[in-house]
Structure formats: C-alpha cells, structure tokens
Amino acid sequence: xxxxxxxxxxxxxxxxATARIAVQRGWTVCVxxxxxxxxxxxxxxxxxxxxxxxxxxxGDVSREEDVLRVFETVDREYGRLDGLVNNAGILEQQTRxxxxxxxxxxxxxxxxxxGAFLCAREAVRRMSTAHGGQGGTIVNVSxxxxxxxxxxxxxxxxxxxxxxxxxxxxxxxxxxxEGVRVNAVRPGLIYTDIHAAGGEPGRVDxxxxxxxxxxxxxxxxxxxxxxxxxxxxxxxxxxxxxxxxGGR
Numbered sequence: 001x002x003x004x005x006x007x008x009x010x011x012x013x014x015x016x017a018t019a020r021i022a023v024q025r026g027w028t029v030c031v032x033x034x035x036x037x038x039x040x041x042x043x044x045x046x047x048x049x050x051x052x053x054x055x056x057x058x059g060d061v062s063r064e065e066d067v068l069r070v071f072e073t074v075d076r077e078y079g080r081l082d083g084l085v086n087n088a089g090i091l092e093q094q095t096r097x098x099x100x101x102x103x104x105x106x107x108x109x110x111x112x113x114x115g116a117f118l119c120a121r122e123a124v125r126r127m128s129t130a131h132g133g134q135g136g137t138i139v140n141v142s143x144x145x146x147x148x149x150x151x152x153x154x155x156x157x158x159x160x161x162x163x164x165x166x167x168x169x170x171x172x173x174x175x176x177x178e179g180v181r182v183n184a185v186r187p188g189l190i191y192t193d194i195h196a197a198g199g200e201p202g203r204v205d206x207x208x209x210x211x212x213x214x215x216x217x218x219x220x221x222x223x224x225x226x227x228x229x230x231x232x233x234x235x236x237x238x239x240x241x242x243x244x245x246g247g248r
Contacts, residue, residue, distance in 0.1 A: 002028040002053060004078045005230070006070070008061050008119055009088030011039035013192035014141060017223035018085055019043055023052030025227060030074050032088070034060045061088045061115030062107075071122040080134075083230050084123040086116045086164070087141040091157040091194060105156055112160035116140060120171060120182075128178040135179025138171070139229045140164050141222075144188040144245040161186075165241055172239035181238040183229045188245025189216040212247030 005022050009015045011033040019029045020043075029047070031054055033040035040056045047054040057073040059066035074081055090111045092104050120138055127136030145158035146165050165184060172182035189204045189211060200206070204216035225244045228234055 002026055003082035004028045004030065004074065004080050005083035005085065006030040006032060006057075006074055006081060006119075006123070007085040007087055008032045008070075008115070009034070010085075011036045011043060013194065014187065014190065014219045014222045014226075015085070015087040016043050017219035018087065018226050019047065019054065021220070021223050021227050022230075023047050023050075023054060025231075027083070028053040028055075028078060030054070030070075030077070031056045032059055032061070032070055034058070034088070060111075061119055062110035064118055067115070067118040067122060071119075071126070075126075081123060081126045082134075082136045084119060084127075084136070084138045085141065085226055085230075086119050086138065088115055089141065089143075089157075089160075089194070091154045094153040094200060096152055097155045100156060108156045108160055109163075112157070113163045116164055116167060120167065124171070124175055124178075124180060127180050128175055130175075130178045133179070136181075137230050138180065138182045139226050140168050140182070140184040141226070142168070142184045142186045142241065144186045144243060144248060146186060148248075168241060169239050176238050181229075181234070183234070183237055183240045183242065185222060185225050185229065186241055186243045186245065187217065187222045188243070188248045190219060190222055190244075191216050192219055210248075211245070215246065217244065217246055 010031040044054045057070040059070035127133040142164045143161040146161035150158040168184040208216040
C-alpha cells in the first residue's frame, strides 16, 4: 500500500507543488484546503489524470474541530498516516508593529501556530510507536522570516514562524525514539500567492535581485526540499531547519 501524506493548505502554492511531486514518488496524498474547494479539486483531478492517488479534506486548521475532522477523513479513507506537511499559513497587509491590532495577531497566530501544533499532535497520535503507529515524518513549512524578522512588513508572521521552528526542535526530541522524524524547511522569497495577501503581488520581483543567488525561488524548489526530508535519504535528519532561501 502507498504511504499516506496529509498536506495542509495544499490547494495552491508550495502545498500543491508538494502534492504533485509526492504522488510521483508513490505517496497517496490528502489535499487539505480551507475555502478554495475548486482549486483543491483541480489538484486532485490533475493527480488522478496522471495516475496518482489523492483525495481532499476541507478544514480550517485554526479550528480544533476542523483539524479532528480532517484527520478522521484520513483514518476513514486509508486507515494510516505516514507523513504530515504542516504547510497552511497566512499573513496580512504589510505594516509596522505599531499599526497592528490584537485581532490580527489572533488570526495569524491561530493558523500559523495553533494550527500547526494541532496537526502535529494528531499526526503523532497516529504515527508514534508509543501510540501503536509505525513511525512517520513531519515537515513544518516555516520561513526565512523567522530569522530575519520581517521589519516594516510582517513581524507577526515572522514571530509565528519562529514558533514553528521551536515546535520543530522540541517535538523532534520528544518523538525521535518513537519512529517519528520532525524537520522544517524555511523558504525565502518564493513565487506564491501569499505576497498578494500582504498587499504586494510583485514583492518577489522587487526583491529577487537582492538575494545572493540573484532571483526568487519557485514553489517546486521548496517542494523538492520537503520531499527530501520526507524520504529515507534524510533518515538521519530530525530537528533540522533547512533554509531554502537562495542564500538570503
């Protein structure tokens, strides 16, 4: 039987790219989405047309009841889980900290921190040998923002990704002896729709030349790094924070 991977926020961007590559490598993929059902179904249909196996599960990861429902969908469809990509994340309009509201903090932290923690918890409950599982792998999609800080733009987003780094480091130690590896990728300037949500769709074009490698990255480049960490080629990696940022 194919190994089963859940990718949160997989209807577009890095999540969708990871889903496409994962099925090429023999995984069955659960494509989680929050609101864009059309995009999620399009990814699943594309995968199916190319001979892969995928299914969708709607759920807002910031809501515990939704997270439980998503994982129950995986249980019902395949009865196993071998990998989790904690990819779902949001940011809001670029601005300074002194212009941000508490409501904004709550929204960003609920998805980027609480959502990732909830999904990691449910994955461990299924994959850890201490819970009767067969082991597995978690890859958290953090950001180079966690070490840069994103001043004048998204300090709250950067802080939420810093929390994801800490989750990676702490959880990797908790479950290392239970057959579960936990790592993170930290993308830099990547061509995805998230920049439009921050109010500057052309942000990567504006800043790409400032990256040592001289350009912005692609979702596929990040996805390939995620899939390396998911693979047995990375069998001795846990608690690793892999920068995919062109040297930035």
